[in-house]
Amino acid sequence: MRNLAPASPIVSIQYAGQARWRLAWRALVMGLSALLLLAGVVYSLGSGSVSIPSRDVIAALQDRESVSRMTGIIVHEVRLPRVLVGLLVGINLGVSGTLLQGVVRSPLADPYILGVSAGGGLAAALTSLMIPGFPPGAVPAAAFVGALLGALVVYAVAWDGTGVTTTRLALAGVALTTMLGAFTTTVVVMTVEVGAQTVFQWLVGGLYTVGWKEYRLIAPYSAAGVVLAMLLAGRANILALGDDVAQGLGLRVEQTRFMMSAVAAILAGSSVAVAGLVAFVGLLVPNVARRLVGSDFRFLIPTSLLLGGALMVWADAAARVTFPTLLGNPNIEFPVGIVTAVIGGPLFLWLVRARRSQW
Amino acid sequence: MPILQADRLTLSYRRGSPVVRDLSLAIEPGEIAALVGPNGSGKSTLLRALARLMRPQSGTVYLDGRPIHRQPARKVAQQLAILPQNPTAPEDLTVRDLVARGRFARQAWWRPASQRDQAVIDWALDVTGLAGLATRQLSTLSGGERQRAWIALAxxxxxxxxxxxxxxxFLDISHQLEIMALLQTLNRDSGLSIVMVLHDLNQAARFCHRLIAIRDGRLYAAGTPDEVLTETMLSEVFQVEGAVGRDPFTGTPIFTPLQSVRGRNGSEGSPDAASAGAQHAERIQQAGNYHAEHR
Incomplete structure (x- = not known):
């Protein structure tokens, strides 16, 4: 008999044995995550050098004519694109991490660790900084290819002829991430002269310069990636039972792994292309989501989507307004990647500490 | 026609010499067959190849007369189920959610579970005695319950x-018996053909119609328990000297290992051990008579 203790707060309810409770709980978690996300959007739209009350933000979103011209411009043109890009980056990273954790059947996977982000980051840096005249609209596509290549290299290194182990994947991923990160840094240092903030944007992830252009770049990838991820949820559930069982149940295991990795690369690559290497979101969000709603991908993916979006929106608000204000210099702005690391690091450490046998 | 057939299978893992060599066997519909052999004899590898989990280096596996490796995984999964040795699943999964995943090969991704799917899931839970545990999480199950859940999935x-x-x-003796009895019932009531790797030879002899003994990746013998479970086989395949008698309660052959003869190549066994074996067989017989008289 293994661990009898409840693995998470909800287990005691589930242990009572009612599938209905389980479903209700999952719906509740998703509802609250959605609220957290929406609250973050409204808060972030209202925060900045000019504060706008939430009521006016909501009014501006519903009907731009109902608020002052200035409020309309700040909400719609200055802040909304940035908030939406942050939202999509968070969604992408959360779902991407969830898929990758399913691919390697380990909570220790995320686009950052597995070399996906690093591959995407290098490809984005090379194409947008080194190749004059490279169409900016194609940068996410290049990042996707780079992300996929990164994942394939890590997978190939970890492959021993019959399969991969999480340990080998993680080791190969860390090595590749470090190496590609060094290349990216070199590219950035050699080409970027406009100031430290842009450098940081590339290296730790930031949303300084994003506008509607970036929104239009990332949105199609997010939409396609999320839809494909949901379509793969059933197969991911079968894969979670292990390779032999999954194949015995009729799943094409390697094909499924490849498709999940490719979708994860679409999501992570496009987010790297607009926001740089944002750490921890892809690792933390799926783990929190799994603790809340369990390991069923049909619930895990939407929950990760909502939590990832919420985390990025709040983190960006903190990077833009809260941190600078707290530190007494409202005019500076932090890269959002710093905030996700500062919030995500301790949370993840707590998760590691609190984890039980379910991992 | 055999339901499952191996024709001159040679199996090897990459960069290794063959684990199974030139092995042929046939499983008839409705039988329970046990693959027996010492550690490293290749029986688990053989089972994997029979289940299409690994591609043979040469030779063919036929499922119902058709080459198994030329059929898609989904198609094979509708005919054949495999339960690996130590399967793992997310611990928060409920028994019913696990079993429901057994319908994967018969469902289309755009269509939710049908009434027929639900009925089959209910049946699988029922026949494995898990109906009352359907909403329990795997982490709360005992080893025996867990194993029954995996069988229900299959x-x-x-x-x-x-x-x-x-x-x-990995089960204690009562759970072992429970699982073997369950498999026997499934075989009798549903005509399910069963092939399993077993370590306990007495259990294999008691519950299986046929034993298939594997030595060094080759077929050593196949036949009824009476034909296969012999002192010669034990010494040549398992390198164990022992006595084979008859289980007075079940009527099936039963064997007691007396000593290992590993490393004594070609040894026929010491006279001492042989006589001890004979005495032992006699004692088993006496115990049976005693039991019969006092029943």
Whole structure:
């Protein structure tokens, strides 16, 4: 008999044995995550050098004519694109991490660790900084290819002829991430002269310069990636039972792994292309989501989507307004990647500490 | 026609010499067959190849007369189910959610579970005695319950052949018997053909119609327990000297290992051990008579 203790707060309810409770709980978690996300959007739209009350933000979103011209411009043109890009980056990273954790059947996977982000980051840096005249609209596509290549290299290194182990994947991923990160840094240092903030944007992830252009770049990838991820949820559930069982149940295991990795690369690559290497979101969000709603991908993916979006929106608000204000210099702005690391690091450490046998 | 057939199989893992060489065997519909052999004899590898989990270096596996490796995984999964030795699943999964995944090969991704799917899941839970535990999480189950849940998952595939790799190894004796009895019932009531790797030879002899003994990746002998479970086989395949008698309660052959003869190549066994074996067999017989008289 293994661990009898409840693995998470909800287990005691589930242990009572009612599938209905389980479903209700999952719906509740998703509802609250959605609220957290929406609250973050409204808060972030209202925060900045000019504060706008939430009521006016909501009014501006519903009907731009109902608020002052200035409020309309700040909400719609200055802040909304940035908030939406942050939202999509968070969604992408959360779902991407969830898929990758399913691919390697380990909570220790995320686009950052597995070399996906690093591959995407290098490809984005090379194409947008080194190749004059490279169409900016194609940068996410290049990042996707780079992300996929990164994942394939890590997978190939970890492959021993019959399969991969999480340990080998993680080791190969860390090595590749470090190496590609060094290349990216070199590219950035050699080409970027406009100031430290842009450098940081590339290296730790930031949303300084994003506008509607970036929104239009990332949105199609997010939409396609999320839809494909949901379509793969059933197969991911079968894969979670292990390779032999999954194949015995009729799943094409390697094909499924490849498709999940490719979708994860679409999501992570496009987010790297607009926001740089944002750490921890892809690792933390799926783990929190799994603790809340369990390991069923049909619930895990939407929950990760909502939590990832919420985390990025709040983190960006903190990077833009809260941190600078707290530190007494409202005019500076932090890269959002710093905030996700500062919030995500301790949370993840707590998760590691609190984890039980379910991992 | 055999339901499952191996024709001159040679199996090897990459960069290794063959684990199974030139092995042929046939599983008839409705039988329970046990693959027996010492550690490293290749029986688990053989089972994997029979289940299409690994591609043979040469030779062919036929499922119901058709080459198994030329059929898609989904198609094979509708005929054949495999339970590997130590399967793992997310611990928060409920028994019913696990078993429901057995319907994967019979469902289309755009269509939710049908009434027929639900009925089969209910049946699988029922026949494995898990109906009352359907909403329990796997983490709360005992070893025996867990193993029954995995068997229920395999049954939800509605297979004609069920392959199991050491289904009783990690269980205590009462759970072992429970699992073997369950498999026997499934075989009798549903005509399910069963092939399993077993370590306990007495259990294999008692519950299986046929034993298939593997030595060094080759077929050593196949036949009824009476034909296969002999002192010669034990010494040549398992390198164990022992006595084979008859289980007075079940009527099946039963063997007591007396000593290992590993490393004594070609040894026929010491006279001492042989006589001890004979005495032992006699004692078993006496115990049976005693039991019969006092029943």
């Amino acid at each position: 049954l939800a595939q509605e297979p004609r052949v069920l392959l199991l790799d050491e289904p009783t190894t």
